[in-house]
Amino acid sequence: MKFDAPTPIRDAFGKALVELGASNPNVVALTADLADAIKVQWFADKYPDRFFQMGIAESDMICVAAGLAMTGKIPFATTFATFAAGLANMAVKIAVAYNEANVKIATSHGGVCVGADGATHQGIDDIALMRAIPGMTVVVPCDANEAYKATLAIAEYVGPVYFRLGRIPTPIVDDAPFTIGKARIVREGKDVAIIACGSMVATAMEAAVALEVKKIKTTVVNMHTVKPLDVKTLVDVAGRCGAVVVAEEHSIIGGLGSAVAEALAANKPVPIEFVGIRDVFGESGEPAEILKKYGLCASDIEAAAEKVLKRK
Amino acid sequence: MGQNENGAAAMATQIRRDVIRMISSVGSGHPGGALGAADILAALYSGGMRVKDANGKGRDRLVLSNGHICAAWYSALSLSGCIDRTELNGFRRLGSRLQGHPSRKHMKEWVETSTGPLGQGASVAHGIALGLRMNGSDAKVFTLVGDGEMQEGIVWEALMTAPQYKLGNVVLFVLWNGLQIDGTVENIKNLEPIADRLRAFGWDTIEIDGHDQKAIKSVLDRPRNATGKPTAVVARTIMSKGVSFMENDRKWHGTCPNKEQAEKALSELGAAGSFTDYPAVGGSK
Numbered sequence: 001m002k003f004d005a006p007t008p009i010r011d012a013f014g015k016a017l018v019e020l021g022a023s024n025p026n027v028v029a030l031t032a033d034l035a036d037a038i039k040v041q042w043f044a045d046k047y048p049d050r051f052f053q054m055g056i057a058e059s060d061m062i063c064v065a066a067g068l069a070m071t072g073k074i075p076f077a078t079t080f081a082t083f084a085a086g087l088a089n090m091a092v093k094i095a096v097a098y099n100e101a102n103v104k105i106a107t108s109h110g111g112v113c114v115g116a117d118g119a120t121h122q123g124i125d126d127i128a129l130m131r132a133i134p135g136m137t138v139v140v141p142c143d144a145n146e147a148y149k150a151t152l153a154i155a156e157y158v159g160p161v162y163f164r165l166g167r168i169p170t171p172i173v174d175d176a177p178f179t180i181g182k183a184r185i186v187r188e189g190k191d192v193a194i195i196a197c198g199s200m201v202a203t204a205m206e207a208a209v210a211l212e213v214k215k216i217k218t219t220v221v222n223m224h225t226v227k228p229l230d231v232k233t234l235v236d237v238a239g240r241c242g243a244v245v246v247a248e249e250h251s252i253i254g255g256l257g258s259a260v261a262e263a264l265a266a267n268k269p270v271p272i273e274f275v276g277i278r279d280v281f282g283e284s285g286e287p288a289e290i291l292k293k294y295g296l297c298a299s300d301i302e303a304a305a306e307k308v309l310k311r312k
Numbered sequence: 313m314g315q316n317e318n319g320a321a322a323m324a325t326q327i328r329r330d331v332i333r334m335i336s337s338v339g340s341g342h343p344g345g346a347l348g349a350a351d352i353l354a355a356l357y358s359g360g361m362r363v364k365d366a367n368g369k370g371r372d373r374l375v376l377s378n379g380h381i382c383a384a385w386y387s388a389l390s391l392s393g394c395i396d397r398t399e400l401n402g403f404r405r406l407g408s409r410l411q412g413h414p415s416r417k418h419m420k421e422w423v424e425t426s427t428g429p430l431g432q433g434a435s436v437a438h439g440i441a442l443g444l445r446m447n448g449s450d451a452k453v454f455t456l457v458g459d460g461e462m463q464e465g466i467v468w469e470a471l472m473t474a475p476q477y478k479l480g481n482v483v484l485f486v487l488w489n490g491l492q493i494d495g496t497v498e499n500i501k502n503l504e505p506i507a508d509r510l511r512a513f514g515w516d517t518i519e520i521d522g523h524d525q526k527a528i529k530s531v532l533d534r535p536r537n538a539t540g541k542p543t544a545v546v547a548r549t550i551m552s553k554g555v556s557f558m559e560n561d562r563k564w565h566g567t568c569p570n571k572e573q574a575e576k577a578l579s580e581l582g583a584a585g586s587f588t589d590y591p592a593v594g595g596s597k
Binding site: 052055057064070071072073075090091094098 | 415416417424425426427428429432435436437438439440441442443444446447465466469470472473476477
């Protein structure tokens with residue numbers, strides 16, 4: 001399946017899950033009263049015997065998913081990012097990760113673009129919480145095409161995966177092959193490297209075009225797998241460009257930015273600037289307004305690039 | 313007493329001896345609940361459940377949601393030939409499979425799910441039960457929870473799930489000794505009338521004396537509820553049952569008997585002088 005127009009990433013997930021329903025009888029799906037919000041309803045309609053509505057009980061859903069995995073199933077447990085990572089954290093940590101259970105935790109509403117629901121429904125620390133759990137793979141696809149392929153890939157992979165999806169339509173970056181843990185260079189330039197994940201990949205591409213006008217050549221890396229991080233690609237581009245900007249729709253504490261900083265500090269120290277949410281809670285508003293207020297626009301990446309170049 | 317019940321009673325005594333030795337020799341652990349659960353574990357592991365795969369029918373699953381009482385369970389595993397008796401020596405020690413709380417990562421063959429954070433096991437058990445049913449297995453899932461454990465919210469989430477999905481293959485033992493670390497269940501956060509609450513949640517609920525082999529066996533022999541209701545067994549037990557000076561005293565939830573106390577306990581359990589069977593390190597911590 002190929003998407004050309006901007007599409008909500010969760011829609012691509014929903015469609016891929018239906019395909020998995022046909023191709024892999026072990027795939028099952030669970031939700032905590034959010035079947036429509038994360039598009040798992042399409043799977044439920046087609047495969048009702050393999051769908052489990054768990055009600056508003058996220059920890060129970062995660063634990064039941066772990067139990068199903070013990071019997072050979074490949075469960076996709078779905079809810080909002082902040083509920084999976086925060087509310088059900090202990091279940092994810094022990095019942096899924098410590099058990100090495102083959103559970104896929106797929107969430108929508110990662111980041112601040114959740115519509116007008118406000119801070120309680122925005123996932124701004126989910127990557128940090130999931131990344132800190134031993135053995136957890138963390139995947140944040142950048143567009144509908146990648147989300148579709150990644151859904152199929154994580155079903156194939158054996159082990160716990162956190163799969164973070166956004167809510168609003170996201171521009172299509174491209175239609176390249178997807179491999180867990182293999183970062184994708186979507187644009188090459190010698191001056192500065194922008195490392196991004198999720199919706200911020202398209203924003204980084206927009207910033208790169210603006211920087212080009214200012215004669216600044218930009219590399220853009222789609223770091224769709226935050227863990228395990230593709231350190232080799234990261235060190236390569238950091239070495240070539242000598243300056244790095246990290247962009248994510250997440251707190252600058254503990255997410256992709258922290259992962260990149262940890263890896264570069266140990267392997268290739270270069271100046272880094274961080275574009276993300278600055279240790280504050282979000283609020284209600286239209287996505288475009290929120291992105292602007294919290295510094296998550298192409299212009300913010302552009303400014304960060306110019307700043308980091310001065311530190312080279 | 314029938315033959316099985318005699319076998320179970322003997323196994324229960326041996327479990328109690330092992331619990332005292334294991335915990336005392338390593339110098340830490342949770343003897344109170346472990347001694348209290350010995351009779352139920354013995355009933356399960358001496359014929360009450362299908363411990364191992366038989367004729368391709370698959371084994372019944374035991375989920376020890378109150379994972380801290382695992383000394384008794386490890387003993388039951390060793391007495392039913394699942395693990396080697398000598399492994400008990402490693403309990404709670406570096407490099408051993410017998411972790412302080414059951415770890416699937418360390419012992420995939422027998423630990424259906426890692427437990428420790430209370431309540432999670434009960435919830436995972438229902439996922440296992442669902443999966444077994446989907447796979448066409450007739451295996452049962454036995455879950456053990458402590459009474460204080462039921463103060464965890466996830467337990468009540470799980471209590472709603474099993475009746476909703478008609479998990480007639482689930483048998484939940486609520487080990488009720490009325491005590492928890494900081495005091496009595498009644499004073500800390502009351503859960504009575506627990507049987508009524510379980511019934512109200514849709515469970516086929518029975519109350520028994522958790523030390524009466526005949527009563528335990530009658531529960532294990534019951535056919536599945538025809539309507540698919542899960543079974544809950546409120547098993548009234550005595551903390552540290554079998555060791556007079558430890559019984560009904562909450563300090564033994566997580567306190568280790570010192571060498572002298574261990575010798576005394578073993579003597580009461582008909583195994584005087586057997587403490588040195590295990591490497592004596594540590595003591596009361």
